[in-house]
Amino acid sequence: MSSSGTLGRYIALSPEVIIWARCLIGAGALFLILKITGIPIFIGWGRLFRMVAISGLLLGGHWVMYFYALQYTSVAIGMLSLFTYPVLTALLEPWMLGYRHKWSEVLIALLAFSGVFFLVPEYSLGNNITVGISFGVGSALLYSLRNIMLKKNITEHSGMTLMYYQLLILSLVMAPVVLIGDWGSNVVAIAGQWQPLLVLGLATTAIGHTLFVMSFRYFSITTISVISSLTPLCGIIIGFFVLSEVPESKVLIGGAIILASVVIESARSIRQNQSR
Template identity: 30%
Template sequence: MTKQTALIQMHIAAILFGVSGIFGNLIASDSFVISMGRSIFAIFAMTLLSLHFRYIPWRIPLKTFYTLVIAGILLAAHWVTFFYAIKVGNVAMATLGFACFPACVALFEMLFFKDKITNVEYCLLLCVSIGLIMVTPSFDLSNGGTLGLLWGIASGILYGASVVVNRYNLKSTTGVQICWWQCTVVLIILLPFTITSIPSISKMDWLWIACLGLLCTGLSYYLFISSLTAINAKTASIIIALEPVYAIFGAWILFSEQPSIRTIIGGVVIILAVAWAGLQKQTNNTTKPVIE
């Protein structure tokens, strides 16, 4: 694979990660149903990837299984809160709130691994905090945009926690195995809460849910990891940081969710901070990413 092809694939992966919020907005079902359905198609996609890469997804050490269950619970909570953020707010607020997760990873690594926070991470925490304050529509919890942002932040915190938990698994399992197990746990957890709703899911909802699982999970993940054979992880982290840009632009075009100048400036602060931090620090989590 050439570097140019890899860069194109990485941008496509970032777009697919970003449009997950757009699909979430198109689906009429609630966030529990969306997350459950996504896990079904994601498991199918990850099984195909396992066959492609000649992995046996369920063959993992017992110790790793326990941490993957915890990571799967966190992923389920992340998906549910993210899609709920879109339902109560909008794509821009949910996505920008979720974009705080790299700062959350730094905090969790300090708390659980006793890692020292570097100057780069201090700057990241400060810039993300400033950006989130700037994009807040109103400091009133009755405001839908504010609620969407708060739920988006909660989603980012949960995803950051899952990334840190998966730090235990990276040495003994592949990224595809991690994703396969996490999606399986998500399905097991959410199915009891959604099984009565399955007959009422419309055909269009199933179509968009399939797109979430197959395109925004399976295809995006495949493009991501295959691109890493030709470009380095720092370059990948910068491109993936553009995910909110693609999501907000898509929502603007499709749903007329025009962001305010304040939202744009705050979003730029967050995105630039995440991209700059990715340039300064390369982690194992980038080379073996966990599912979004």
């Protein structure tokens, strides 16, 4: 998953076209894996399907906004603004699952967003970096909502099956955006970028995101957040070697604050769970 930032900057297509191709490739790969392994595919048309459809749309919105964030900024800023999502999850989970917030969660959220303050050069939508960070934080919000929704339902079916349905639904929903209008140019552009799109669809999406969803069955979302806090660090390193992007000192300070808030919140949650 760390490769998504560099690929989002590298692929010279609009975010909508990238995400459609990503979903199409990922859904095709997961369908083959499900058929080969014999894992049940059909989940019915009831409550679970509606949940998967809604969470899939949230995932699509998250991806499109994230890739806009990357195109407006850099690998470092795009990924770090997205990685406010674990703290947003800590704020949203009590509200969505019906239990009381703690002041510590609010303070940690404020710490995380103070890190975002270091990323923002000026508070003006005329500045591309500010626009990109806004997309990144919006992407984080949608990602948090999607993860909480999936966490509540992951025990019913394989994470691979749920991911397949999300990608399939997204590829169908987004097809008109790509194929209506100048569809010929879009198809030619996709064909010209097939190698990085294949990496994005297979390695980052079909494998990376499916393993991420499957981990919900075995770990709390907070514990997963600790592990995934390495993602932007790895992504920045990949961006340095592939795109020669060197983060500024302010970005590194802001990133350190954001990741510190994630680790603090995760450690607090783990201690709380162990004391139960």
